[in-house]
Amino acid sequence: xxxxxxxxxxxxxxxxxxxxxxxxxxxxxxxxxxxxxxxxxxxxxxxxxxxxxxxxxxxxxxxxxxxxxxxxxxxxxxxxxxxxxxxxxxxxxxxxxxxxxxxxxxxxxxxxxxxxxxxxxxxxxxxxxxxxxxxxxxxxxxxxxxxxxxxxxxxxxxxxxxxxxxxxxxxxxxxxxxxxxxxxxxxxxxxxxxxxxxxxxxxxxxxxxxxxxxxxxxxxxxxxxxxxxxxxxxxxxxxxxxxxxxxxxxxxxxxxxxxxxxxxxxxxxxxxxxxxxxxxxxxxxxxxxxxxxxxxxxxxxxxxxx
Amino acid sequence: xxxxxxxxxxxxxxxxxxxxxxxxxxxxxxxxxxxxxxxxxxxxxxxxxxxxxxxxxxxxxxxxxxxxxxxxxxxxxxxxxxxxxxxxxxxxxxxxxxxxxxxxxxxxxxxxxxxxxxxxxxxxxxxxxxxxxxxxxxxxxxxxxxxxxxxxxxxxxxxxxxxxxxxxxxxxxxxxxxxxxxxxxxxxxxxxxxxxxxxxxxxxxxxxxxxxxxxxxxxxxxxxxxxxxxxxxxxxxxxxxxxxxxxxxxxxxxxxxxxxxxxxxxxxxxxxxxxxxxxxxxxxxxxxxxxxxxxxxxx
Numbered sequence: 001x002x003x004x005x006x007x008x009x010x011x012x013x014x015x016x017x018x019x020x021x022x023x024x025x026x027x028x029x030x031x032x033x034x035x036x037x038x039x040x041x042x043x044x045x046x047x048x049x050x051x052x053x054x055x056x057x058x059x060x061x062x063x064x065x066x067x068x069x070x071x072x073x074x075x076x077x078x079x080x081x082x083x084x085x086x087x088x089x090x091x092x093x094x095x096x097x098x099x100x101x102x103x104x105x106x107x108x109x110x111x112x113x114x115x116x117x118x119x120x121x122x123x124x125x126x127x128x129x130x131x132x133x134x135x136x137x138x139x140x141x142x143x144x145x146x147x148x149x150x151x152x153x154x155x156x157x158x159x160x161x162x163x164x165x166x167x168x169x170x171x172x173x174x175x176x177x178x179x180x181x182x183x184x185x186x187x188x189x190x191x192x193x194x195x196x197x198x199x200x201x202x203x204x205x206x207x208x209x210x211x212x213x214x215x216x217x218x219x220x221x222x223x224x225x226x227x228x229x230x231x232x233x234x235x236x237x238x239x240x241x242x243x244x245x246x247x248x249x250x251x252x253x254x255x256x257x258x259x260x261x262x263x264x265x266x267x268x269x270x271x272x273x274x275x276x277x278x279x280x281x282x283x284x285x286x287x288x289x290x291x292x293x294x295x296x297x298x299x300x301x302x303x304x305x306x
Numbered sequence: 307x308x309x310x311x312x313x314x315x316x317x318x319x320x321x322x323x324x325x326x327x328x329x330x331x332x333x334x335x336x337x338x339x340x341x342x343x344x345x346x347x348x349x350x351x352x353x354x355x356x357x358x359x360x361x362x363x364x365x366x367x368x369x370x371x372x373x374x375x376x377x378x379x380x381x382x383x384x385x386x387x388x389x390x391x392x393x394x395x396x397x398x399x400x401x402x403x404x405x406x407x408x409x410x411x412x413x414x415x416x417x418x419x420x421x422x423x424x425x426x427x428x429x430x431x432x433x434x435x436x437x438x439x440x441x442x443x444x445x446x447x448x449x450x451x452x453x454x455x456x457x458x459x460x461x462x463x464x465x466x467x468x469x470x471x472x473x474x475x476x477x478x479x480x481x482x483x484x485x486x487x488x489x490x491x492x493x494x495x496x497x498x499x500x501x502x503x504x505x506x507x508x509x510x511x512x513x514x515x516x517x518x519x520x521x522x523x524x525x526x527x528x529x530x531x532x533x534x535x536x537x538x539x540x541x542x543x544x545x546x547x548x549x550x551x552x553x554x555x556x557x558x559x560x561x562x563x564x565x566x567x568x569x570x571x572x573x574x575x576x577x578x579x580x581x582x583x584x585x586x587x588x589x590x591x592x593x594x595x596x597x598x599x600x601x602x603x604x605x
Contacts (some may be wrong), residue, residue, distance in 0.1 A: 016340045021567045022426060022549070024503050028419025029431060032412040032477065039450065039469045040438050047449035099340070106337050111330040118337050120591065127583045129532035132551040132576040135557055136347045139354070140367065147350070147367045182344065186595075242534050269448045270539070278448050 050279035068280040078256040078281060081253050084169065085260050089208065089237035092173035095124040097229055101222070104188035105214060123182035130179060134246040137175045142250060172243045180236070184229045191225035192218055227300030231293045238289045241266065261285045348580075355577040359570045369530055379574040383408050386571055393545060394552040395578075398531060400463060401548055405470030406526035413473050413526075414519050417480025418511060422493060439474045450540045465540035466548070470530045476522035483518030484511070520593035524586065549579045 054064045072078050103122060107115045125133065138145045141162035148160040162171040195217060203213050241262040248255045257271065258264040261281060269278035350367060356379070361371030383391050419425075420432060450469060451460065459465045488511050496506040512519070534550040541547055544555065553575050560567035589595075 022424065025419045025423030025425030025428070027506070028423065029416045029425070029505065032416035032435075032472070033431065035412060035468065035471045036435065036438070039472055040446065041434075043446045043449035043453055046453050047446070050449065050452070052389070103337065103340050106333055109327070109333070111327050111333050112337060113329050113331075113334045118341060120588070122340050124348065124584060124587070125344055125529055127587050128348070129550050129583075130532065131532075131534050131554050132579055133347070135553065135572060136351050136575055138557075139346065140350055141571070150367050178343065178347065181340075190479050190595075246554055246557075250559050252561075265448060269451075275448065275452060282446075282448055 027256060047279040047283055050276050051283050054276055068277055069284065072277065072280050072284055078261060078264060078284075080256075081258045081261045081264050082285075085237055085240055088173060088240065089234060092176060093230065093233040093237060095173075096177045096181055097226065097233065098185060099177070100184035100229070101188050101226070103181070103185045104222070105218060107189055108192040108218070119186070123186055125178050126180065126183040128179065130242040131246055131282070133179050134175055134243050137171075137178070138247055138250050141171060163247075163254060165254050168247075168251055168254045172240075172247065175243050176236075176240075184233075187229050188222050191222045195221045203244055207249070223300065227297060230300070231296050234292055234296065235289055238262075238285055238292075266291050322585065342355075349581075351573060351577050355570075357573075362385060362569055363525075370453060375570070376574075379570050380578070383571050383574045383578065386568065390544065391549075391552065391575060391578075393572075394547050394549045396519045397463070397546060398548040398550075401466045401470065401533070402527055402530045404463075404467045405530040406459045406523060407531075408467070409473045409476060409526040410519060411436075411496065412471055413476030414480050414512075414515065415507075415520055417477045418484050418488075418507060418515070420477070421481050421484035422488065422490065422511075435474050439478075447535060447539055459547065460540050461542050463546060466533065466537050466546075469536060470526075473522065473526055473529070476526060479522055480515065480518050486543040487514050487518075517593050520590060523571065524590055524594045527586065528583060549575070553579065 017191070051068050052063060052065060053061055054068065055061050101291055103118075106112055107119050112118060128136075143149050148162055152158050161167055199217055203217060209218060239262050240260040244255050244259045244263060244268075248259075257267040262285070265278045265281045265285075268274045268281065272278075328522055345367075353368060353370060354362060356374050356376040357365065358375045358378075361373065361375075365371045417433075420428065454460045454465050459468070492510060493506055496510060497503075501509070532550065533548065534554070537546075537548050537551045541551065544552065547555070553572060556568055556575065557572045559565070560569065577590035
């Protein structure tokens, strides 16, 4: 198969540089681009357009400039949801990622019996649809035939009330952690596996042991993966919707229609028909998310350079 | 099938004691906590899918009920309301095959094209697609709905399938994978033989890309199988619902004015929903685990 004679490789060099080949690439990247424009660029442009207009009873559709943005940024319901997801992300994301990292290090340490089983089983919840995960946990949280009811009966108390105002965010955090801990663990584990054997060999000669190896070799090697996982978790937290929305019927008084910004945007458009305002809320969240993801990435890579 | 990756073969470094320490019972016990955490909800689901509605209320959550009604529940799930569950299962399969299949094809072609060709607009292409990863679905969902409703696409399968076709993560993974495992000389040799680029791709490159493609396919399957927000927005006719939206509808039927709780069907339906995807993951784990490690090299 491989062309090795000097003649052919020369001809080859000319061929590759010929400009008529240049457009060949588009037959591969074209179809993706076409659909991408349709489902990414067009809706984004449309959302921007919507956010600059208002549909009034009198006067119909009219251009209002940044009026919607001003309204959203001074909307207590928007901020209520926003602060809630920020709180959620500050508590849930570090806990989940720390646990995932511990699990990945344990599996990578080769000190586990049956590590393959651990890897597979801890990852399994990722394959469970969010709706089903919330339904299961919702049943287990519930008073009717839930495990918490069983536990409360056993202890003779009613300490565990997952659907009460002060517990609900923790209850949701637990479900999200359950869903994604294994996925993040696998991302970390994949990064750890790429550490070259020579590094361990060198560490061995230097007499490094246990936690020294983790601190000096493993954590730095996984830094890129940690940054990526953090960014995805931040994006996920800001988009929080499925879990509170499916739990809502079980905790009607605790989960409001503006519990998270995403739920707010959803209810604005489908219960309130306020499409322009909903698009504005969505764009504000999009911009905030993108900025934070960008900052995390910058900080993460800067540390890597050190 | 061999997987040629730039990762270290775990067996290769077993010679060093850092990587070949004594097994630790203590660590294994600690990790058992993780295992229990992951398994208990799934175990709860399996156990409770075997209970009648009465047993659900009266017996301990992690113990079996007085009667073993798993088969009755399965039959009831599939026959409830003229077998709407089967319809939802069929819809889900349609969305998965068309959506995830299409997404894998598009991402594979584009990732490969970006890795092996220079073409006008390549830099912009890359920047825009990778930038899209940071755009939250939130910002897009409502506008996409409005756009689709103006085109008359809402409440049709197209409204679910078309947005599922794009996976920037999949494109990125295939791009990395192509650079790693498809030698440029091989393509040039094929060019000399007069094969067209597409033909070369389908006859030579695709085989080399198999683990990467399987990984992208698997994650697309999970994403479409688990899709909830998009169908919730797009579909108003229960006949087009996927399993996720349908199950939630059954679940919310337990409260409200005309409450008609069917907890046993919700639980059994949930179990039926996750069984296929769990099986797929277990059987293909060799592929997606190697595909994932390739992706992490470039991070």
